[in-house]
Amino acid sequence: MELSLAHPVVKAFMCGSLSGTCSTLLFQPLDLVKTRLQTLHSNMQPGSARVGMVTVFLSVVRTEKLMGLWKGVSPSFVRTIPGVGIYFSTYYSLKQHFIQEPGPGAVEAVLLGASARAVAGVCMLPVTVIKTRFESGRYNYGSVTGALRTVCQTEGPRALFSGLTPTLLRDAPFSGLYVMFYSQAKNALPQEISMSLYSPLANFCCGILAGVLASLVTQPADVVKTHIQVSPNVYKRTAHAVQYIYVEHGFQGFFRGGVPRSLRRTMIAAMAWTVYEHLMARMGLKS
Template identity: 60%
Template sequence: MGLLYEEAGPAAAAGSQLHPVIKAFLCGSISGTCCTLLFQPLDLIKTRLQALQPSDHGSRRVGMVAVLLRVVRTESLLGLWKGMSPSIVRCVPGVGIYFGTLHSLKQHFLRGRPPTALESLMLGVGSRSVAGVCTSPLTVVKTRFESGRYGYESICTALRSIYHNEGHRGLFSGLTATLLRDAPFSGIYLMFYSQTKGIVLHGTDQLDAAFVPAVNFSCGIFAGILASLVTQPADVIKTHMQLSPGRFQWIGQAVAFIFKDHGLRGFFQGSVPRALRRTLMAAMAWTVYEEMMAKMGLKC
């Protein structure tokens, strides 16, 4: 992502005084906000599916449609956006930190040349790890809000309650599983996204500007599906550890519990809504991010 300034209209002139990393942070935050508002119901359904106990449904499998209808019936349509506040508070800085860190790392290590597949993987892992550690307390709060098991009145109340009852460990419960989910997802996603985009655009000297967002979005969909499937088990483990931190002190305990109660299928509980959300969210976030960066006068 070379630091190449071009004439990009009033938007570029207005933001020309900002540091490129700040521009990347702002573009990432805005794209993250749009995506979070749009896809929050899928995240809530995924969390509810993963939080189900065998006694909740007996031998009958519960799908995402059944969970959706249950939420709407018992909590109204707006219940699908439960956990919206912590999601926004987490994603706005989280996506911003990710894109800001990614831009900074590209500038430092690549100096304008396209990344190789391995470099894309490492850049994605490193950027997401930084963002994951910074937003871990908010991720815990978001998961608990979405589960419907906790009656926190606000984000601040939740943070105080978790710290008071569980200490700092509670604020970072499931962090290892979160990083095992998010870091590989971002690395695999960025690798497939960069390589697929390079293949699609190879040999095209000039591409009509109207088709650029469609190309970016299509490449993002492909990369997101692959990355979601690979990292689904870590997402299930993360959810269980954050909902029951006193029960699961380390990853092995959560793995044993999931396998005992749900079998191998349990590690892919909620995979459909998560794949839909993560794939569409990542594709849209990258599309919006690259469009905004271009308008600010920066090339990705």
């Protein structure tokens, strides 16, 4: 089946890609700080003072200059432009086929968001692995394509799918919970606000609330995913990474990097959904 540029699914893909591109460029520094926080303790001696988000931020600026905060933005773009497009076009397609008016309920919203994210996550996982390594500061890749080639030659193609389980355990529940919280919060808005000029701002606030709640629930899976993708030779299985984090750093180790990740994921998701819905409305489509 051929899809023209006028097809609703193609429009959803284009709107999603544009919204994801804008949000990624703005909030990439938070993702880099999150990755550094999650991997930093692997090189620290027992009893060392705990390093916080601001310390890592200033350290990156001091040693790698201001633009060092955008390290990994290239693979982020390579992942985001098609990845968010795949997510929103899958979400739109599933919603049109399986959801009746007036819209998805709580359970349906979870299934919609989780399914769309699982599809996009599997498709873009190789680029996600490269992005995580770029941000960790442990690898000196020159480009995304060069990094993909190097990993395939030295570690095998399978390394590009390292962390698949924790990635899906993080992304699918996050997206499912986000869509549920977001849709329920929007439904609770008074109709006069939903139909006013302030509706994009109201939707953005609903996205902030949904993002914070979903981020807190899925933070442990993000920490495990980062460890596996940065050191795939050390952690052969997801259970090994979980055991290491718990033994070395206790329960709180699963929430390391939670503040920058929560800020970034919340702001990106809120902005992406706000821009996506606005663009879809401008095109005359119901998101």
